[in-house]
Amino acid sequence: RAVGQGYAGGLADLLADQGLPQAHQLAGSINDAVAQGLARSVQAPRADGDRTRHAATPTLGADQGGTAAQGAVPPPPPAAPYGNQASGAPGQPTSPYGAQAPGTPGQPPASPYDPPAAADPPSGAQPGATAGGTVNYSHPRRQTTAPPPPPPTAPPAQPGQPQQPVAGDATGWSMDERLYNQVWGMFEDLARTMAAYRSAVDFADSRMEKELDQALSDPRSRIGGQSDAAREAARARHTELVDQARAALDRDLAQLTAEADVVEPALPAAYARWDNPVWHGHRVPMEIPMALRLGDLHLPEAPQLRIPMLVRLPLERGLWIDSGRADSLDGSYTDSHDLKRLAMETAVAHAARLLAVYPAGEFTVHVIDPAGSGGQALVPLVQTGVLAGPPALGAAGVADVLARLTQRVDLVQMAVRGGAPDSLPPGFDTSEQLLIVNDFPHGFDDRAVTQLRYLADEGPAVGVHLMMVADREEASAYGPLLDPLWRSLLRLSPVPDDHLADPWVGHAWTYEPSLVPPGSQVLQQVLSQLAAARTKYT
Template identity: 30%
Template sequence: MGERFTAGQNAPLAIRTVRFTASAAVPLDVCAFVVDDRLRVASSDDVVFYNQPRTAGVRLEGEVIVVDVGAVRRGARVLCAVGCERPAAVSTSLSDAAGTSLATFHVEPAAGSETALLCWEIYRRNDVWKVRALGQGYTGGLVEMFTAHGVDVDDSAEISDSETVPAPAVGLPPLELLWRIFEDAARSAAACTSSLEFARLRLDDELSAAVADPARRTGLEAEQSRQRAQQRYDELVEVAETRYRNDSAVLAAELLTVDATLPPALASWTSPAWIRSSTPSDGVRVGEVAADHGPLRIPLCLPAPLLRPLWIEGEPAELGPVVSSLVVRLLAAQLGTLVHLVDPGRTLPELEALTAARFAGPPVHDRAQVPAKLRGLADAADLDALAQQVDGSTPTSPALVVLAGFPYGYDHDDLVQIVRITRAGGNGRISMVFAGDPPDDDDDPVVQILRGAAQHLPADEQLTDPWTGGRWAFTPDRLPAETEHLRGVLGGNSLQD
């Protein structure tokens, strides 16, 4: 074999003795379970760990689990696992008696709190021994894992201290805190997906085994085999989905608690921060993401000021609430920010009414005024960049440039000026927002430059998380219908004035 496995992947095992090892950035305890087809031990003697280093066919040698498949009782399978002092990624390996690597598997804990991980299954199918990568985790540590496989645990302290779930991170910057919650949700969803795939593959294997012998494909015994396989599948699915629901409930409660502490730019629109707070922020909420498994919705946030131009894609007439939401949040994140609005199609009337107190000048609606406005912004950005290079001076007010109807409402020379603003304003002073559908076949090289320089925010689409590659349904943030309570943060007249 020799390749790196992914969760659910299996392969034949051609040797008699297998050595299981694991490593991580934290202390580990390796262990093994000798289980039946329901993944349950017959007794506590079927567990191998530091307090019980041997059972038939499996032994602990230092920090290595050694499995002699020929000595494992007939009909049983072996689960190789680890317990961690705290949640950590674990690299595992199966090797032969001489230490030659046969397979590797990298396991990531989900939900930021799993301290026990099932890593490998060694099992027999149609008299052929095989190995399968697992990747299922337990937030309750070794105690939960032992209990799940039928081990009667009288005193958790006799097993390990690794089941302690870490307290939520405190003192983190708000943006980082929300990204950590998203990461926890991503890993939890990935673990659920992996467990469901494992259950499906096991069911396929067991149903295939039930019909492998032509003489036994029908009849009562065959039907009972299929029923047992379906029952085991249903049990695994229920365990996976229950664990995911529990993880989601914990994260939802954490989000509810955190929302009350966030600055306005990152908080929900119903948060009291929009009435009582003028706290700056290191980020802005741009929408929410949701996985396929349940109702949990996680805020998706970006740094403030914007590190790259943000291109909000969609029909101009439909983007008003989305663009307005982002602009309001960016103004709340940097309290001294002034807005430069270029909106030839007059697609953002709600935004103008709400943020008029923060305009650097009158919004540009006349198409004939667009070139002069953009050239003036580009010249000012160049001068600011030059002054910063010469004497390190910083402009007094950050700027937010909003370009609606982009790029169709702008000619080639306008786009060149926008490139100048983008490049000169890269020191964080200027945030840029483009709103409109990018062309599919525009061969203007300046459009292509801007398209590559911008971060794109689709109106409604699937996104991929950076930790597990999982797919998430994205819903952009939209300005609420009632906005009067937002004026206090934005500099207008609030209800409390």
């Protein structure tokens, strides 16, 4: 932002221009603090070229035992869903709106459907001959895979009018992937648009203060009406700059709102809100979706524009529904009892969504409720019979569930490391596992806490996921022992709270969980349909 305001040296020059001492040291401290704050940001979509959805049984990787066959060609690096990656920065996702590298002058840009150009054969080698001496009979321009269907296009806009948005107008091999990339594109666009607006307002404020200081620093200007005229001129320039920034923001918000209005109704069940009509015609899917909706995100300058918060599946991190005391953004007060009830309802809504979007028999949910305080919220899951068993009560139930899941993680890890992922015991359940823990650390001893930390660290890699409904203050007796556990989980709140940050600018976004509308029976209908499908499946 400092460079955009005309400071070639960046933040250090801006601070020095403001008259701050030790500007370079202060700028370095600010950059370090920003880097540490990125740890709480929403994870950006990873670059993943594998379009298949893996089941709970992991596959054997090249670094997990076994040697590659001699002469085997390594697979090409995965393609990023947000476009081409810059050379020298592997693994960093790029935006679909980023500029492409210019090609060679005089040559047209390469088509995404053209095969890669072959290297020049060595001297003396015959065309079409491979290193092993065999002849390659494939046509050099023939496609080996079917190209993705073209994305939907909007009708041409009227002259002088912006292009009309259309759902699925993004890159991807399927409509779900296009919508996923489009939602993340809207997320990034709103973050950068708001960053530009806030930067412009900050610059206008700083400029007005600087002009006022200069006008009042000369005692002669305070005589007569010169000071009043200088103040009026500074305020007029400030108002003009702010109005220009607000006009640009309103224009971008109008375009993003129009895009959200066409994208939201087109979202599949995994991405949609519970009040979306797609849930009334929902059928148990045959494959795992790309992502899951956990709630909505918005900024205070545009509360009406809600961005779906989508996370990739299978889950790479556990979830923590914070049931501790939280200050509501609207000034309302929620006592601890209601907050714990809302936290458990949020956990049930997330678990039900996971069960609904996975194929029948591919996702299993376990519940630990030592004191039985979450019985009312768990009624939809218990009555429909979609749980692996009744909620575990007391210390004995906690120990039993944790022991079984820990043994599962150990077995899968040993099979993978031994190079025999198919050698699991007969009748081994290969579905993804989710453990919901309520009222932590009630009912947990030191051994159970150690097992819980082990599941949080090692479980996601082998299909065992954790969802905790807990108040961190209640576990303060363990001290820093549980700090790695809390940091490894994605913190969510049962009430609107601005604790999440985006991975591009670092704005504080207000998160609202995706809950079932009051009085709606859609959750009961979806779970009943899932239970019937499981009966047919088994």
